[in-house]
Amino acid sequence: MKQVKKRKRQAKVYKEECAACGCCVLVCPHDAITVYKGLYAAVDESFCMGCGKCVKECPASVITLSEVTA
Amino acid sequence: MKKHRYDYLWIFSLVYLILGFFNILFAWIGLLCFFIPLFLSIVTGTKLYCNRYCGRGRLFSLIGGKLGLSRKKDIPPFVRKPWFRYGFLIFFLTMFFLMLWNTWLVFSDARSLKEVVTVLWTFKVPWHWAYRGSIFPDWAVQFAFGFYSIMLTSTVLGLITMIFFKPRSWCVYCPMGTMTQLICRLKSKGGMKRRTDFDRNRI
Ligand code: SF4
Ligand code: SF4
Ligand code: SF4
Numbered sequence: 672m673k674q675v676k677k678r679k680r681q682a683k684v685y686k687e688e689c690a691a692c693g694c695c696v697l698v699c700p701h702d703a704i705t706v707y708k709g710l711y712a713a714v715d716e717s718f719c720m721g722c723g724k725c726v727k728e729c730p731a732s733v734i735t736l737s738e739v740t741a
Numbered sequence: 742m743k744k745h746r747y748d749y750l751w752i753f754s755l756v757y758l759i760l761g762f763f764n765i766l767f768a769w770i771g772l773l774c775f776f777i778p779l780f781l782s783i784v785t786g787t788k789l790y791c792n793r794y795c796g797r798g799r800l801f802s803l804i805g806g807k808l809g810l811s812r813k814k815d816i817p818p819f820v821r822k823p824w825f826r827y828g829f830l831i832f833f834l835t836m837f838f839l840m841l842w843n844t845w846l847v848f849s850d851a852r853s854l855k856e857v858v859t860v861l862w863t864f865k866v867p868w869h870w871a872y873r874g875s876i877f878p879d880w881a882v883q884f885a886f887g888f889y890s891i892m893l894t895s896t897v898l899g900l901i902t903m904i905f906f907k908p909r910s911w912c913v914y915c916p917m918g919t920m921t922q923l924i925c926r927l928k929s930k931g932g933m934k935r936r937t938d939f940d941r942n943r944i
Binding site for chain 1: 788823925
């Protein structure tokens with residue numbers, strides 16, 4: 672049987688310039704994003720559905736959606 | 742998403758700003774917004790205040806997000822660069838100490854009480870209606886005018902960037918946010934290297 676690799680979109684944070692404000696956390700419908708020790712936002716790949724809500728919300732615009740092979 | 746009681750803390754920020762129009766002495770309450778964030782990040786090593794309790798951030802989300810008073814455009818990239826954020830923090834702290842100095846001058850009788858609120862560090866707005874004498878010494882009243890000026894200035898700046906960029910743009914360069922993140926950075930140094938994976942401390 673042929674294995675079909677699914678492509679899915681995931682949020683990615685550019686940590687170096689993340690303000691750790693947590694605005695992204697408040698809007699994520701899947702609880703996939705947390706602020707790690709007040710330093711930067713970290714996305715949990717197994718929860719992120721790539722909906723892009725955090726991307727729209729992030730005031731610093733440091734989140735992007737990128738395609739990953741799952 | 743479940744609603745929490747702290748989701749309504751924007752009311753606190755709004756009431757604070759309004760009270761300053763009626764009696765300047767209420768400005769003293771604003772010190773809470775200074776000490777609580779610092780205290781929380783020193784104790785917990787997180788930006789718990791920003792991430793959960795900050796009323797101002799919530800107020801911007803509400804006005805810019807729900808009420809739609811924001812263009813929701815990307816902020817110019819330089820605003821999120823460390824040199825700008827730390828630079829703004831230093832500028833802000835300098836202005837803060839200048840305010841303390843003015844309070845000291847009134848305390849030591851070198852200057853008399855000035856009933857003005859300075860907006861954006863430039864515009865002196867007469868504010869005498871918010872003070873009709875009290876049992877408090879003049880220096881305490883001068884501090885209230887000075888502190889309220891800082892709170893109002895940062896709100897005005899925040900509102901301007903809210904309109905032009907994303908609702909919570911202020912959070913990118915907010916001095917309290919920069920300061921608490923700096924505390925977290927200092928606290929996690931050393932500890933970071935030993936860690937192999939994230940502990941999902943949900944907020
Ligand atoms: S909203 Fe943006 S700047 Fe704020 S914590 Fe999330 S990724 Fe970082
Ligand atoms: S893309 Fe959607 S699911 Fe993924 S972290 Fe952002 S808000 Fe959450
Ligand atoms: S960055 Fe400033 S305004 Fe934003 S949540 Fe933190 S303390 Fe509040």
